[in-house]
Amino acid sequence: xxALPLTGAPVALKLRAETExxxxxxxxxxxxxxxxxxxxxxxxxTLWYVRSIARAAEKAGVNCAVVDLGPExxxxxxxxxxxxxxxxxxxxxxxxxxxxxxxxxxxELMAGISADKDIDGAxxxxxxxxSVGLEAFAPATARAVVEILEHYQVPVxxxxxxxxxxxxxxxxxxxxLLLQRxxxxxxxxxxxxxxxxxxxxxxxVVAAVGRPGLVTGDHVRPEAVVIDVGTNxxxxxxxxxxxxxxxxxxxxxxxxxxxxxxxxxxTALLVLHTTQAALQLSEAMPSSRVVRAGSPS
Amino acid sequence: xxALPLTGAPVALKLRAETExxxxxxxxxxxxxxxxxxxxxxxxxTLWYVRSIARAAEKAGVNCAVVDLGPExxxxxxxxxxxxxxxxxxxxxxxxxxxxxxxxxxxELMAGISADKDIDGAxxxxxxxxSVGLEAFAPATARAVVEILEHYQVPVxxxxxxxxxxxxxxxxxxxxLLLQRxxxxxxxxxxxxxxxxxxxxxxxVVAAVGRPGLVTGDHVRPEAVVIDVGTNxxxxxxxxxxxxxxxxxxxxxxxxxxxxxxxxxxTALLVLHTTQAALQLSEAMPSSRVVRAGSPS
Numbered sequence: 001x002x003a004l005p006l007t008g009a010p011v012a013l014k015l016r017a018e019t020e021x022x023x024x025x026x027x028x029x030x031x032x033x034x035x036x037x038x039x040x041x042x043x044x045x046t047l048w049y050v051r052s053i054a055r056a057a058e059k060a061g062v063n064c065a066v067v068d069l070g071p072e073x074x075x076x077x078x079x080x081x082x083x084x085x086x087x088x089x090x091x092x093x094x095x096x097x098x099x100x101x102x103x104x105x106x107x108e109l110m111a112g113i114s115a116d117k118d119i120d121g122a123x124x125x126x127x128x129x130x131s132v133g134l135e136a137f138a139p140a141t142a143r144a145v146v147e148i149l150e151h152y153q154v155p156v157x158x159x160x161x162x163x164x165x166x167x168x169x170x171x172x173x174x175x176x177l178l179l180q181r182x183x184x185x186x187x188x189x190x191x192x193x194x195x196x197x198x199x200x201x202x203x204x205v206v207a208a209v210g211r212p213g214l215v216t217g218d219h220v221r222p223e224a225v226v227i228d229v230g231t232n233x234x235x236x237x238x239x240x241x242x243x244x245x246x247x248x249x250x251x252x253x254x255x256x257x258x259x260x261x262x263x264x265x266x267t268a269l270l271v272l273h274t275t276q277a278a279l280q281l282s283e284a285m286p287s288s289r290v291v292r293a294g295s296p297s
Numbered sequence: 298x299x300a301l302p303l304t305g306a307p308v309a310l311k312l313r314a315e316t317e318x319x320x321x322x323x324x325x326x327x328x329x330x331x332x333x334x335x336x337x338x339x340x341x342x343t344l345w346y347v348r349s350i351a352r353a354a355e356k357a358g359v360n361c362a363v364v365d366l367g368p369e370x371x372x373x374x375x376x377x378x379x380x381x382x383x384x385x386x387x388x389x390x391x392x393x394x395x396x397x398x399x400x401x402x403x404x405e406l407m408a409g410i411s412a413d414k415d416i417d418g419a420x421x422x423x424x425x426x427x428s429v430g431l432e433a434f435a436p437a438t439a440r441a442v443v444e445i446l447e448h449y450q451v452p453v454x455x456x457x458x459x460x461x462x463x464x465x466x467x468x469x470x471x472x473x474l475l476l477q478r479x480x481x482x483x484x485x486x487x488x489x490x491x492x493x494x495x496x497x498x499x500x501x502v503v504a505a506v507g508r509p510g511l512v513t514g515d516h517v518r519p520e521a522v523v524i525d526v527g528t529n530x531x532x533x534x535x536x537x538x539x540x541x542x543x544x545x546x547x548x549x550x551x552x553x554x555x556x557x558x559x560x561x562x563x564t565a566l567l568v569l570h571t572t573q574a575a576l577q578l579s580e581a582m583p584s585s586r587v588v589r590a591g592s593p594s
Contacts, residue, residue, distance in 0.1 A: 107429045128425025132404045132465040158488045160495075166476050168429040175472075175484070179463050184489040187472070191455045192481040198457075201498070 003226070003249040004152075006256045008144075008264030011151045015268040016060065022275035023061045026282065033278035034063040035093040035119070035270070036085045040073035040100050045233050050097055056267045062274050063090070075104050079112055086114040092281055093119035093274035098169075107168070116281055119273035121173060131176045137273050142173040144265035145206055145227050146181065148256060154204065154225050157182040162198050164188045164215065164242070165208035170229055174206065195219060207242035217247030226252045229262050300523070300546040301449075303553045305441070305561030308448045312565040313357065319572035320358045323579065330575035331360040332390040332416070332567070333382045337370035337397050342530050347394055353564045359571050360387070372401050376409055383411040389578055390416035390571035395466075404465070413578055416570035418470060428473045434570050439470040441562035442503055442524050443478065445553060451501065451522050454479040459495050461485045461512065461539070462505035467526055471503065492516060504539035514544030523549045526559050 026033055035057050037050050050066055057064035067081055078100070085091045094117045100106050110122040118126050121139035129136035149156055161183045165171040171187060178185045188198045189209070199205045199219040207215045208229035220226055230242030241258030249255055256262055323330055332354050334347050347363055354361035364382070366374055375397070382388045391414045397403050407419040415423050418436035426433035446453055458480045462468040468484060475482045485495045486506075496502045496516040504512045505526035517523055527539030538555030546552055553559055 107431050110429075111426075111431070124425035124429045124431060125422050126425065127428050128421035128423065129408075131424050131428065131469050132407075132421045134404050134408070134421060158490060172428050172473075172476075176469075179469075179484060179486070182486070182488040184483065184485050184495060186481065186483040187476060188481050189476070189479070191479040193455060198481060 003252040003255040006148055006152050006225075006227070006254050006261065008148065008256070008261045011144075011147050011265045012268035014151065015147070015265065015272050019060050019062075019268070019272045019275050022272070022279055026275065026278055029282050031278055031282045032061075032063055032090070033093070033275045034065070034088075034091045035095070035274040036065045036067055036088075036091045037095045037097055038067045038069065038078065038081050038085070039097045040069040040071060040078060040104070041097070042071040043099060045231075046097060046099065049231075053095070053267055053270055057271050057274065060271045060275075062271055065091070071101055073101055073104070075109070078104065078109055082109065082112045086112075086117065091117065092278035093117055093270070095120050095270065096122060116284075117277055119277050120169075120270060122169070124168075127168065127173055127176075130173055133180065137277070138177060139169045139173045140266045140269040140273065141170050141208075141229060141262065142177055143269055144262045145170075145174055145229065146177045147265055147269070148227065148262065149204070149225075152254065154254070156204065158184070159203045160184045160186070160201060161204040161206065162186045162188060162202035163206045163208065164192075164195065164199065165206075165210075165229070167208065170208040174208070209242055211242055212240045213244040214242045215248060216244040217249075217251040220248060220251050222251055223253040224251070226255045227262065228256050228258050230258065231263055300549040300552040303445055303449050303522075303524070303551050303558065305445065305553070305558045308441075308444050308562045309565035311448065312444070312562065312569050316357050316359075316565070316569045316572050319569070319576055323572065323575055326579050328575055328579045329358075329360055329387070330389050330572045331362070331385075331387045332392070332571045333362045333364055333385075333388045334392045334394055335364045335366065335375065335378050335382070336394045337366040337368060337375060337401070338394070339368045340396060342528075343394060343396065346528075350392070350564055350567055354568050354571065357568045357572075359568055362388070368398055370398055370401070372406070375401065375406055379406065379409045383409075383414065388414065389575035390414055390567070392417050392567065393419060413581075414574055416574050417466075417567060419466070421465075424465065424470055424473075427470055430477065434574070435474060436466045436470045437563045437566040437570065438467050438505075438526060438559065439474055440566055441559045442467075442471055442526065443474045444562055444566070445524065445559065446501070446522075449551065451551070453501065455481070456500045457481045457483070457498060458501040458503065459483045459485060459499035460503045460505065461489075461492065461496065462503075462507075462526070464505065467505040471505070506539055508539055509537045510541040511539045512545060513541040514546075514548040517545060517548050519548055520550040521548070523552045524559065525553050525555050527555065528560055 054064040121137045126136040204225045206227045212232045228241035228243040351361040418434045423433040503524045509529045525538035525540040
C-alpha cells in the first residue's frame with residue numbers, strides 16, 4: 001500500500017479565505033495589517049523562508065517589513081528593534097526569526113515580543129497562556145499540524161500521538177494543542193531510545209526534530225498517520241523532512257509531503273494570525289486619534 | 298514483594314536545611330520573609346491545608362498571612378487583594394488557593410500574581426518560562442515529585458514516565474521538569490483508555506488526577522516506581538491518594554505513601570520558594586529607602 005499524501009495546499013486555501021475576510025473587515029476600519037520579520041543571520045535557507053513569508057503576506061494584502069540586522073547583530077540592537085516594533089501602530093505581527101547570532105539569548109529576546117503581536121507564539125507568555133487554555137497565538141508550525149489533522153478528519157480524541165521533538169516552537173506547544181483536543185501524548189527526543197518503542201505504539205506520529213530520515217517505515221505501526229514537520233536542506237540542496245518517505249509510505253495510512261505539507265500551512269497561518277492580531281488591536285483602539293488624544297498609555 | 302515506601306520526610310528535612318540557610322542570609326540583610334495565602338472558600342480540607350502551610354512557614358521563620366476573603370468573594374475583591382500583595386514590600390511569596398468561588402476565572406486571576414512572588418508557579422507566565430528553560434518558580438507539587446525521585450536516586454534520563462493528569466498545577470509543569478531531565482513523557486487523562494495501555498509501558502508512573510484508587514497493581518509493570526500526588530478525603534474522612542496502595546505495592550518496586558509522601562515535600566517547597574523569592578527581591582532592591590527616593594516604579 002501507499003500512504004495517502006496529506007498535502008498542505010487545500011488547508012492553506014481555507015485559511016487564506018479566512019484571511020481575506022479579516023482583511024475586508026480591517027479595510028472597513030481603515031486598517032492595513034502589518035507584519036515585521038526581524039532577521040539576524042546570513043543563513044540562505046532562513047532568508048529563503050523569510051522571503052516566502054513576505055511574498056505570502058504581500059499577496060494576501062498584508063504589509064511585510066523584513067528588518068535585517070545582519071549576522072553580527074548584538075542583543076541590544078535586536079532588543080531595540082523589537083521595542084520599536086512593539087510600539088509601532090502599523091505593525092500588528094512580529095516574528096523574530098531564528099537562528100540568531102551566537103551569544104544572543106533567543107529565549108530572553110522572544111520574551112520581549114509584545115504578547116498582542118506575538119503571531120508566531122514565540123514569547124514564553126504565549127506558551128504559558130496556551131498551556132492553561134487562555135487566549136494566545138500558538139506557534140504557526142504547531143497549529144499547522146492540528147489544522148492538517150482536522151482538515152483530513154484524522155480523529156485525535158482518545159488517540160495516542162507520539163511527538164518526536166521537544167522544542168519550544170513545535171514539540172511543546174503542539175503537545176498543548178493535542179492535550180486540549182483530548183489526545184494522549186508522548187513526547188520523545190534524542191534520549192528516547194529505542195525511538196520505535198514510542199513511535200510504534202502511536203496511532204499518530206509527528207516528527208519535529210530536524211534530522212533527515214529519522215523516522216522510517218520501521219518506526220511506525222501499520223495504518224499510522226505520520227506528520228512530517230522537518231525542513232532540512234539535503235546535501236544536494238533539496239528540501240527534505242524528518243521522515244524517510246518511501247519506507248514510511250509503505251506502512252502508514254497517510255503522510256504529509258515535504259515540501260508541500262506542514263510548511264505550506266505554516267506560512268498561511270502566519271499571515272492569518274497577523275490579520276487576527278490587527279483585528280484585536282484595532283478593536284482595542286477603535287480610532288487611533290482618540291487614543292492619542294485621550295490617554296498616554 | 299512489597300514496594301519500598303518513598304517517604305517525604307527525609308526530602309523535606311533537606312529542603313528545610315536549605316530554607317534555614319536562606320533565612321540566615323536574609324537576616325543579615327534585615328529581611329524577614331513573608332508569605333501570603335489568599336483564600337476564598339469554606340472547604341474544610343482546603344482550610345486545613347492552608348493552616349498546615351502557615352504552621353510550616355511560621356516554624357521556619359517565615360511570616361505567613363492568610364487573607365481570607367470568604368466563599369462569596371468576587372473577582373474584583375480577589376484582584377484587589379493580589380494587587381495589594383504584589384505591591385507590599387513585606388510580602389515575598391503569594392499563593393492564590395483553589396478552589397475559588399463559582400464564576401471566578403482562576404486562570405485569569407493567577408495571571409495577576411507578580412511573577413517575582415509567584416512561589417507556587419500559578420501564573421501562566423511562570424509555566425511558559427519553565428517550559429522554555431527560563432528561570433521561574435515551578436508549582437511546588439510538580440517540583441516535589443522530581444525532588445523525591447532525585448532524593449531516592451530514581452534515574453529519569455532516558456526512562457519512560459507516564460503522568461496521569463494534565464492540570465496546570467501538576468501534570469503540565471511536571472511534564473516540563475521531566476523533559477528537562479531527559480525523560481520520555483506520556484501525559485494521560487480521563488480520555489486515555491484503557492489507562493493501563495499507557496501506565497504499564499512506563500518505568501515511572503505519576504498519578505495526579507484526584508480520583509481515589511484510580512491506579513492499582515493492574516496498572517503498573519513489575520518494578521515500576523509509583524508516585525502518588527493525589528490528596529483525596531475518603532468518605533470516612535481519611536486522606537487517601539490516587540493509587541490503591543495494597544495491590545500496587547505488590548507489583549511496584551517503590552511507592553510514595555499518602556499522607557507523608559508528596560504533600561510533605563510540597564509544603565517544605567512552598568516555604569523554601571518564599572525565602573528564595575525574598576532573596577531575589579531583596580537583591581534587586583538592596584535598600585528600600587533608595588528605591589522609594591529614586592524611582593516611582
